[in-house]
Every structure is written in C-alpha cells, then in structure tokens.
Amino acid sequence: MLRFCALAAVLLAATPALARDIVVEAGPNAQERLQSALLDARPGDTVRIGAGRFELTDGLSLDVNGVTVRGAGTERTVLSFKGQLGAGEGLLVTSDDVVLRDFAVEDSKGDGIKSKGADRIVYKNVRVEWTGGPKATNGAYGVYPVESEDVLIDGVTVKGASDAGIYVGQSNRIVVRNSTAMYNVAGIEIENSGLAEVTGNLAAHNTGGILVFDLPALPKRGAGYVLVKGNRVVDNDTPNFAPPGNTVATVPTGTGVLVMAENDVSVTGNELSGNGTANIMVVAYRQPFEDKGYDPYPRNIRLAGNKHGRTGFAPAMPGGKELAAALGGTLPPVFWDGTGGDKVRLVGDDGPVLALGLALGAGIETAKPQLIKLDNAAPSPWRTFKLPAAMEAAAK
Amino acid sequence: MKALLGAVALFAAALIGRPGGVNDAAITGEGYPARLSEFGFFTDLAARMPAQGLFRYDLDTPLFSDYAAKERYIYLPAGARAKYDPDGPLDLPVGAALVKTFGYPVDGRFKPLETRVLLHRAGGWVPIPYVWNAEGSDADIRRAGTRIPVAFVDPSGERHAISYAVPNQNQCKDCHGLAGRVTPIGIKAHYLNHGGQLEKMLAAGMLDRLPPDAPRVARWDDQAAPLDARARAWLEINCAHCHNPRGAASNSGLFLDLARTDPEQRGLFKRPTAAGRGAGTRDFDIVPGVPDASILLYRMESTDPGIAMPELGRATVHKEGVALVRQWIESMPKSAPGR
Secondary structure (H helix, E strand, C coil): CHHHHHHHHHHHHHHHHCCCEEEECCCCCHHHHHHHHHHHCCCCCEEEECCEEEECCEEEEECCCCCEEECCCCCCEEEECCCCCEEEEEEEECCCCCEEEEEEEECCCCEEEEEECCCCEEEEEEEEECCCCCCCCCCCCCEEEECCEEEEEECCEEECCCCEEEEEECCEEEEEECCEEECCCEEEEEECCEEEEEECCEEECCCEEEEEECCCCCCCCCCEEEEEECCEEECCCCCCCCCCCCHHHHCCCCEEEEEECCEEEEEECCEEECECCEEEEEECCCCCCCCCCCCCCCEEEEEECCEECCECCCCCCCCHHHHHHHCCCCCCCEEECCCCHHHHCEEECCCCEEECCCCCCCCHHHCCCEEECCECCCCCCCCCCCCCHHHHHHCC | CHHHHHHHHHHHHHHHCCCCCCCHHHHHCCCCCCEHHHHCCEEECCCCEECCCEEEECCCCCCCCCCCEEEEEEECCCCCCEECCCCCECECCCCCEEEEEEEEEECCEEEEEEEEEEEEECCEEEEEEEEECCCCCCEEECCCCEEEEEEEECCCCCEEEEEEEECCHHHHHHHHEECCEECCCCCEHHHHCCCCHHHHHHHCCCECCCCCCCCCCCCCCCCCCCHHHHHHHHHHHHHCCCCCCCCCCHHHCCCCCCCCCCCCCCCECCCCCCCHHHHCCCCECECCCCHHHEHHHHHHCCCCCCCCCCCCCCCCCCHHHHHHHHHHHHHCCCCCCCC
16 A cells, blocks of 8 residues: 555656646537536646537637647537537637647637637637628627737638627737638727737738727727738628627728727738728727727827728728719728827828818718828837747747 | 545545535545535435535525526535625635525426535635436536526416526636636625525524624515616626626626626616627617617527527526516616717
C-alpha cells in the first residue's frame, strides 16, 4: 500500500505537466460527449474533435483556462446546430488563453461562437456559416468576442450572419486578419473597442464590408486606434436583411468601410470596389442619446492610399439617388456626413469626398452637399501594440 | 496526493458517516459524487425526507422555470450559521450546500426530474446537476446536462409537451456567475423574508442576526402590492443574475437589479447592444406605455432560442409574467426619447 501510494504520488505530481488530448468522435449522443469533454478538460489539454458532422441540440460551453479545441478542418469537422433547442449561441467560451481552430459551426439559432471575458483568445481557421444563405432568421454574430483583452482572429470565415460576421465588442488589442466575411449584414465590425488591426481580410457581398463603431450607453466606450489596412472590400451588395430594430439595419446596402463616431481610425491601402453606395463612409452617431460623456463625432480619421474601383452607382441611403443625379449619376468613393465639421479632422489623400454638412441629428433634407478634397496632413500620433507571443505561436 | 487523500476521506466518510446524516466530506471534497444519495441530504430519498441540517425555503418571487415546481433546501453543517446580508445573498460558510429539486405533478404527486446542488467548497461554490432515475429512487450526475421530454398542464389549464433542459455545469455558472465567481442567487434576505422563514432560521441558530427592518421583495402575483414593485421583482429574479454589471450580460448595458436607478440602464429608451434578431423590429428595450414596441416583452414572449430571454431554462412562455410586465409597461406615461 505504501509503495502504491508513493507511486501514485509520483504520478499525480507528474500529471499536471502532461497536456492531454481528449478525443471526441462523431456519432450518437454527440451533445453530451462533446460537452463532457469541454468540462473535463484541464489547463493545457486539447479537446480534439474528430472528422464528421456533430448534430447538436444545445449550446456548448467551455470555462477552463488554457484549453485548445481543435477539429480536423473547417470542412471536415462540422458542429451543426440546425436542431438547436436552447442557449443563445453555438459555442460559448468564458475562460482565458483558449485556442479554437480547424472546425466549423453551422446554423446556430443565436450567435455562432461567443467568447466573453475570454482574454488572449485565438480563433484560427474556423468557419461559421448559416447554410441557407442570408436570412433575417439567421443568428446575429458569427464569431463574437466581447469584453476581452487580446483577441486574435486569423483565417476565419463567416457567412450569413444577420448582424455582423466577425464582431468584436468592448475589447482591447484586437487583430482580425486573413479572414473572409461574406453574405453577412456587416462583414467585420469593431465596436466600442480600442487598439485594433483589421488587415488582409476579404469582405465581399455583405451589406456593409467593414464597420468601426462607437455607440452610446454601453459599459465600455470605444478607445480608437483602429487600423483598417490592406483589405479587399468588394461587391458588398447584399440587401440589408437585418431585423429592423438593429443598429446595423441602418447600414445602406453597398457600403464598403463605415466609420461611425469612433476616434483615431486609419483606413489605408485597401482595395475597394463594387460598393454601390460608397467605398468609405464616415459619419457621426445620428440617433438621440442620453449618455452624458459620449462623443457622437468621429475624430482623427485618415483615409489614404486606398485603391478605389467602381462605386456610388446605387446609393442606398436616404436621398442618395437624388444626390447621385445631381452629381452626374454616381457618387464619389468617399462619403462624409460632414457632422462635426473641423472637429472631425478627416485627412488623407483619398477622394473626392462628398460632404453633406449636416448638423448633428439633422435630416438629410438639410444637407449642403459639396465635393471636397481632403487635406493630406500628417497623421495624428498613433498607438501600436503586439499580441502576446504565445497567441501568435498558437495561430501558426 | 491531495486528490488521493480526498478520495480516501470520501471513502472513509461514506463508510463511517452517521446513518441518515449528511456526508459533509462529499460537499467539501474535490470530486463529483456520481449519485445524489451519496450526499445524504435526504434520509428517505424516494420520499425526499430532508436530513437534519436542511432547511426548506421558498422565494416570494421565484425564477420561472417552465412551470416546474421546486423544493429548495439550505444545508448548514452542524454548528454553522449563515451571515445576514441586507443586499447580497446570505453568506454561507464553506461546507454549506443549496439543494433544489425540480419536478412536475404526475397524478397529483410531485415527480422529481432533476436536483441541482450548489456546494460551498474551499475554492468557491460548485454547481452539479443530478437527474432522477425512472423509479425516482436516486439521481445520477449529469455534468453535461441533458434533455427530458415532459408533459404538464400550466395553472391556466393549458397543456404543454416540452423538451425540458437540464443545464450543464457551465450553464449553471452562466446564471450563477458574478464577476467570475459562482454565487447563490435566490437566498437573499428580501426573497426569503416572508412567512416567518428568516425568523425560523434565526430561532434554529442557522442565522447570525435578523434586523427588524430586513427588506422584503414584492410578491410578483400579489394583486395588492404596487405594480411597479411586482414587475421589478419579477424582472430582478428572472433577469438580473445576468443583467447586472458583473453578470453574464454585463456587456448589454441593460441592468435589471432592483437597486438600479438610471432609467436608460433599466431599459427605458435603451437601444439594443448586441441583441441581433432578438430585437425583432423594435428599437428600444422599453418604450414607456407601449409594450408591443418594447424589446423586453418581445424576448419574453418568444421561445425561439435565438430570441428568447432568459437564454437558458425556458421552453415555454411565462404567460402570467408576460401579462405583469405588459401591464407595467402600459402603465408608464408615454414619452419620447430625449437627446
């Protein structure tokens, strides 16, 4: 017995260092087997989900730090929530240092994958899709990290979200790169966040391609320094299918990049074309609000070095058609509501810019449209950041 | 080694435990007992006769769980006392447990479906769901949750056949999580302060003190109580465990705890944050005077998992709760959103 105990002690002492693989294969009772694996995992473990279709009836959730959830590929390992009966999302992560990679989530009733308060999360090679195409009954967000520090979204594909495909909210230090967002209302959205790099993505056939928002009355305000660089934002032509009550329901069909009320945003070196309303829109928050400290104006916005293709041929915002007619049939590539005037400090070399000179909250009928050329002034000081090396290593 | 010692202690306790007594080691140990019987919370499990140290309680305004009936117990180890708190839950010592059995009447008798235990261990509160066997003789651990087909008749006489959801352990934490720590929800003075419950606990030496001005929540279905107090009590117990600044819905900015005073945080002319299609065609959480323009009611009236609130544990609409909140919103003077 004594020898047994000594041996057990050695084994027990050794185990924590040994990261385990917990393997879950497709088959009957997938819900309980997969959820059990997510509950049994210990820090350092990998939950390996085999190839095949997993038919799930409820949301899955992970609340253990340092766990990797890994499938056999975004086309081979499919978590299908077509028969989902409960929970607000397909997969919910509420722990830190989690890596999600190489699997797909399909047809969840609410959001696809949500991570809340999940610091240093990595989404790598993940697909979230509503397979019936764009519909108002699809879930809201595809991948949805919120209230998190350090977020990496790399090589992710989202299709069909009735709000935003890739939505990062109320978070800091965010990288969204090499990802694809198609047939969503909003392709990629950075909302009430600070320090974000959105680079090398494809946003196509959404209603709006890439959105950078700062909204009032949320627990966290936007903190700016959002870089939108080197993306292809093309053919965002899916009619807005968001349920009308949503903020994104007001995004005009054919919007490339939309900056609303956020400060310190740089839109540079992107390829933009086929966006029927405008390739780039910069606007203030137009709704009434009571949040006393909220700043409804976008400030320090730089639009430079973007390659503008065909745009402005089907302006979908109120009064857009009339404006286009007055300007010879199409609108210029950049649209600015003009709200806030010089306060906004809209600079760069993109253009021409259609400026409406609207007062805050004023209707489009009060517009004083004019074409302006941006001042290519020096950019305002910028803040950069680096994600922890372990996150980059996990995304290799 | 610690785990091994724990296992030995558990084993020993199971052998030498007082017959009919609660197995304290099962509460404070590290493992997940496979069966409810291992805790010894009930001297006669099939009849659910509570063991010594268990105190039966109920809430003046309870969480709606698909019209399930609930039997709730606080367990305190011998000599232990709960500490009174005027705002938060009663402060229970390590070794305490909350035991809550959910079920429906079948042929006039309560038939248990599941028992959820919350165990106060040294590292914090641990939730474990147990599902009763068909004979009703014991309940087995189901950490990953499950679904059970259930048929019942609601108080209005309407028949329901639903897929009843037993939550998985993480889902327990979704509702019970407060700033990342699992926390009891219902055992707050204002929910317990009726029918002499707190006085009984005090008299039994289970509570350290009971001030004469202990708060009391309105009974949601007490027509004699003010409408505002009833509706807000219903919203707190059904929503505020997530909808508070430290809960699972902290990012929403909608906070439904009773102490909240800011009108916008309470939902008045508050726009949705990340409701997605949960907002339907509506613009604000609450439009005073116009329930059918209020997102709050839209989500209460839905059973679609992408829309319904609460997100967990509800496959039916709480018609009486909806009627109450509808009446409450209707009673508010109509106004327009300010700037």
